[in-house]
Amino acid sequence: MLRLDASASGFAERFSTLVEAGREADTDVSDAVRGILQRVRTDGDAALLSLTRKFDRIDVAADGLAITQAEMDAACAEVAPDLMAALELAAARIRIFHEAQRPAGHEQVDTDGNRTGWRYTAVDAAGVYIPGGRATYPSSVLMNAIPAKVAGVERLVMVTPTPDGRMNPLVLAAARLAGVDEIYRVGGAQAVAALAYGTETIAPVDVITGPGNAYVAEAKRQLYGRVGIDMVAGPSEILVVADKGADADILAADLLSQAEHDPVAQAILITDSAELADAVAAAVPRALAHISTKAVAAESWDAHGAIITVAALGDAVPLIDALAPEHLALAVADPETLFQRVRHAGSVFMGYMTPEAIGDYVAGPNHTLPTGRRARFSSGLGVADFMKRTTFLACSDAGFAAIGPAAATLAEAEGLPAHALSVTRRF
Amino acid sequence: MLRLDASASGFAERFSTLVEAGREADTDVSDAVRGILQRVRTDGDAALLSLTRKFDRIDVAADGLAITQAEMDAACAEVAPDLMAALELAAARIRIFHEAQRPAGHEQVDTDGNRTGWRYTAVDAAGVYIPGGRATYPSSVLMNAIPAKVAGVERLVMVTPTPDGRMNPLVLAAARLAGVDEIYRVGGAQAVAALAYGTETIAPVDVITGPGNAYVAEAKRQLYGRVGIDMVAGPSEILVVADKGADADILAADLLSQAEHDPVAQAILITDSAELADAVAAAVPRALAHISTKAVAAESWDAHGAIITVAALGDAVPLIDALAPEHLALAVADPETLFQRVRHAGSVFMGYMTPEAIGDYVAGPNHTLPTGRRARFSSGLGVADFMKRTTFLACSDAGFAAIGPAAATLAEAEGLPAHALSVTRRF
Known part of the structure; x- marks a missing residue:
């Protein structure tokens, strides 16, 4: 874990090294993936079944790719009532939040009667990839599927690998709650290829979202x-900004809640309190003792964690914007003032009582967020990712007469005479 | 040019072949581009100057890369008054249209006092690529730069090659009108690399838009x-739907206005009038005689053009959605009814008096639109492409107590104990 003091000499350089440090794996799997895509494109189901045999060690027939209603029923019956209640609460809140995101159409008319505007429509079909095996996240099902359904996607397909035939009942229960229409037991690049190109069994979709391996x-x-x-996603990260009112043991848990995701995840604390900085540095090892993910979390914290002290909280703002963190927690007395000054962050968690984990599951906002400084230019997953905007124009006779000549002039200047002709022939 | 009758046997198959026909060049320039990106990333200005010498045949020093205010003044002085007036009209209307697109923030509070919502902010810097040489389009400058400025982008950079030192005064005048902050005389993959990685002279940007070669x-x-x-753009296309009220000679010009862009551009007419279909087929060769771009337009029309007759206008709707055209012109008596049924199109031009060319230049909507059936899932360029959404969450004490337990339950179920700990430590 790196300790930095913003008032120390050489800070700018050391901070810049921290910002620029690449944590994304550089393993080039592009050739392997290109081969898999080509195989599925050419051979359809046959390729899918063969690759599933190879990678997931299961023998499925084409008509066995779809997960059945009976399997869904069985899975849901297996989920403990408190877990089902938690999933239902999460689904309801995520739905409410995303319903407010449905983008509106627009229309305006100029003084000559030319009408312009736009309309939003949903894509016909979307596919959600959900990892299987070791890390299976029902929350990812909700976070990807619910925005698609809120957008109005009529056909929502989920693909998820079932290595050695193992399925996670929670993932299936979440899919049912979210309104997923079709589920197939395939994973990896071959599942993504099937969604994009289609096979005999799986019809193609228009948009593919969801987390996955390299x-x-x-x-x-x-x-x-x-x-x-949806986006190019990298390892997770959290930046916690805290003042002396924050509790060191709680902050330690907050930091580790990202660190436990991945050895290359990153957790950073910025504080204006030297005492708090020391207290958190001491609290993290204590907190590690409480969690079964200790090995991963410790590796991340040791290699990529940082505690930075600043003279005043306001000094954190340029550091936040430079890091453009996926998650920004403002564990300070007045988070609103700080938030107003921040430009780049995926999602912000305000105040002492707002751990990022609440947002991962039940609060409502989406947990699929831009990583690796991409919050400088991109947004978390939302309803608009499953919709598209069609603009329109309807000229009135008077309106055409008013603006047509300028269009013809510019078309001629650009050397596009048929453009000009299509205008002048209407005069 | 292909003639199809939707009521003829075998139509579905022939139409499907038309829809699936790839028109995008398959030349693989990825290795060459990878090399150029790497060179600019490593050697900065030196690579840029050397590549500019090679590809544009001009010798520029690093401090000569930027186009100066004096050059801008000279360019603007050179533009004829009627052209300047047309550019000004276009800029004003594009600005008005896009100002209505600025996305709104949102905030909602649940019954327990948990506050959620989002805020939009502009990216810090954006870069616009504008081709040089043969096809120089001042309209592209307006269509890319104005949405960025409306979004609130503080630093807007334009790059454009000046092969053999040639600059297009109209392009510079458009850049000044649109409020571009910096312009550099570089082009090709090396210019894009400079925008992304930055060099000693050109600071990096966050978003890169604009048309260009392969x-x-x-x-x-x-x-x-x-x-x-912005998007992966392919060759341009127009689908014109017309009824017997439309004029064949005007439609011929409309079709050729896309065909003249590129030998692989595509123009398609769908009509419920067999007479109109024949008349347009006869009118296109006549119209070709009027345009200096005849060679390109004829090649496109011969190879990729189509006229499809349908029994009733409503039958056009599934064909439109399958083609998901970049431009959809509805040259019919009642375009509104038809438009309401269409799901997939980049931009729609409604009625007899709305040629697509009006939209290319002065109407207001953006002319950067999804091609190659991508209107099924993507939108034209807009203000939101230069902004990003930051979601937020602020839990109240009561709100945390209400939803915290469910978050902890789900975190434990997902095998993420530090997530659970960050919640339970706050109880």
């Missing part, structure tokens, strides 16, 4: 443009 | 994720 991420990258995708 | 497009594709980009 192969899944690279498959989405290569298919970007043929389908819409 | 190298520029591939450079943007490879840099997607490091910066935001």
